[in-house]
Amino acid sequence: MTALAGAVPRMMRPTLAQNYQRSGFPLEVSTPLGQGRVNQLGGVFINGRPLPNHIRHKIVEMAHHGIRPCVISRQLRVSHGCVSKILCRYQETGSIRPGAIGGSKAKQVTTPEVEKKIEEYKRDNPGMFSWEIRDKLLKDGICDRNTVPSGTANSISRIMRSKFGGKGEDEDDEDEMEKKELEDSERKAKHSIDGILGDRFVESSSLSVFSEGDAFPRRCYSNSNSR
């Protein structure tokens, strides 16, 4: 979102709408969903969707074995930009998981103090309902009628989701999330890129204990591909 009209950086090519056909590869690959596309390296991907977990694992695993990103890219048929991005993220966060896609950024409807209080209530009484929390916030004088999280208590639910296991931003839950995701991906495999890609990459997708890697990028570009 930095490109200003009139001052078009060179990077911003005045493109013919990106169509993934510059390479002469077929635009789409026939899949049960008709979503698969083929990149320049011949790899299959779904535009807009994250690579499957086992490929992400594989990328990190190979990097840990000292395999260079360009080799990983060619071998797994994933663009080097993507390999670079995944490895950078892994280095920064220790997680191979993609970020949370979609949704709006939660509005700051509550002060940190209120959030803390909600956490406290929830810790003391995990079975507490949103509306009960809301009432208690009012009763304890933490909020008044104007400042209490919204009428439907949706915002309270949101806070609770994010604090007590929602989209899994919590690093402590990483293993748990990984497990859940694995199960989930198995369930969805037939209808996702995992299924589309089949077992092309499945062998040795288990992630072993890593030693200090050497093939990780030296630097990272900012994680968010800002627009």
Next chain:
DNA sequence: AACGTGACGGTTGAA
């Protein structure tokens, strides 16, 4: 040749 990075078209899901 390898790699960092910005633009792009696309998907997702909370509001």
Next chain:
DNA sequence: TCTTCAACCGTCACG
């Protein structure tokens, strides 16, 4: 239930 919109995705191409 539908729409909007900002987050994310991977690819591509440039430097």
